[in-house]
Amino acid sequence: MRQIEVDLNAIRSNYAALRAAFAPAKVMAVVKANAYGHGMIEVARALDGNVDALGVADPSEALALRDAGIKARVMAWIIGPEDDLQAAVANNIELGVSTFDQLDRLPPAAQFHIKIDTGLGRNGFSRLEFDQLFTRLQGTNPVGIFSHLSNTSVSDDLKQKRIFEDAISMASSKGIEFRERHLAASAGALSYEDLRYDMVRCGIAVYGLNPYEDRELAGIELQPAMRVLSQLVNVKRVPAGQGVSYGYRYVTERETNLGLVPFGYAEGMPRISVNHEVLIAGKLYPVVGRVAMDQFVVDLGSSEPAIGTEVVIFGNPQEGEPSAEALGESAGTINYEIVTRIGGRANRSYLGR
Numbered sequence: 001m002r003q004i005e006v007d008l009n010a011i012r013s014n015y016a017a018l019r020a021a022f023a024p025a026k027v028m029a030v031v032k033a034n035a036y037g038h039g040m041i042e043v044a045r046a047l048d049g050n051v052d053a054l055g056v057a058d059p060s061e062a063l064a065l066r067d068a069g070i071k072a073r074v075m076a077w078i079i080g081p082e083d084d085l086q087a088a089v090a091n092n093i094e095l096g097v098s099t100f101d102q103l104d105r106l107p108p109a110a111q112f113h114i115k116i117d118t119g120l121g122r123n124g125f126s127r128l129e130f131d132q133l134f135t136r137l138q139g140t141n142p143v144g145i146f147s148h149l150s151n152t153s154v155s156d157d158l159k160q161k162r163i164f165e166d167a168i169s170m171a172s173s174k175g176i177e178f179r180e181r182h183l184a185a186s187a188g189a190l191s192y193e194d195l196r197y198d199m200v201r202c203g204i205a206v207y208g209l210n211p212y213e214d215r216e217l218a219g220i221e222l223q224p225a226m227r228v229l230s231q232l233v234n235v236k237r238v239p240a241g242q243g244v245s246y247g248y249r250y251v252t253e254r255e256t257n258l259g260l261v262p263f264g265y266a267e268g269m270p271r272i273s274v275n276h277e278v279l280i281a282g283k284l285y286p287v288v289g290r291v292a293m294d295q296f297v298v299d300l301g302s303s304e305p306a307i308g309t310e311v312v313i314f315g316n317p318q319e320g321e322p323s324a325e326a327l328g329e330s331a332g333t334i335n336y337e338i339v340t341r342i343g344g345r346a347n348r349s350y351l352g353r
Helices: 008-022 032-036 040-047 059-067 085-090 100-105 127-136 154-173 186-191 324-330 335-341
Strands: 003-007 026-030 053-056 074-076 093-097 112-115 144-146 180-182 199-202 226-231 234-238 256-261 277-280 283-288 296-301 310-314 347-351
Touching: 003 008, 008 026, 008 040, 008 186, 008 199, 008 347, 032 040, 032 335, 040 053, 040 059, 053 059, 059 074, 059 085, 059 093, 085 093, 093 100, 100 127, 127 154, 144 154, 180 199, 186 199, 256 310, 277 296, 310 324, 324 335
Parallel strands: 003 347, 026 053, 026 199, 053 074, 074 093, 093 112, 112 144, 144 180
Antiparallel strands: 003 226, 226 310, 234 256, 256 296, 277 283, 277 310, 283 296
């Protein structure tokens, strides 16, 4: 009744397209958060042997990749006080260091990148700490230096670029050189050729989705890798004035057919979604009323598709299917959140293993 299909060939194709577009910069494929809902182990296995590096949020994700037999470079950049850094180093995991405490805890053989805060205000060494940081790093051999863009505006992005390059110059003046400089994720790498440096970190684009909230993706061909499917389990005729789902957010204006789809917010379908359309038998129909834990309702109008007919909640818009972006817009959020939170009781299948 509930199915998530992930096309690993699409992910391989997207990665190859990004690598070609951004060369000579390396491309780190970000597989954190269960590969944005696509399956971290499955995606990593699909790319292993032909990927510059894999990126995850924390050491536990990185160790899970090693436990699954992944051989590629792996980097993790959110380190908690209880993380076993010795285990990370023993498993050849590169670490993103953001605090002096983390620097103190690094085992001698650690391969590490220095995270600096160039304006996002999240993790990384503050600009107020740069002088102390680079003095402290003298005599060490960091792999790289990195930061992350806020994607606020062109002027803000370029301001972050200046701070990033000033930090690199300050480090160089103290005898510290970095083998890899990386600042841009998917949106930044697609938007600014001069922000690609030695490596870019691509997450959402690897999965064929648009990293921009305010414009269409252009200049590169990517294929959405995820399709989310369900089916009709009930179709019935109702009169005008029929309330639909909790709170009667929708009341029928005419006699119509309603279809029930067993996919709810327990599976990641946003409860607050309004006016999303799903594909049934080649035609788009609106989701009406409030999404419930286990189900949602579709207004079928005069159509009477058979019980068991497939319902495409989102997939590939190039094939006429609803998009993850459209579902996100219907709930006031972004495609990142939609695909990352999808799951629940849905069965997963992988094409192109």
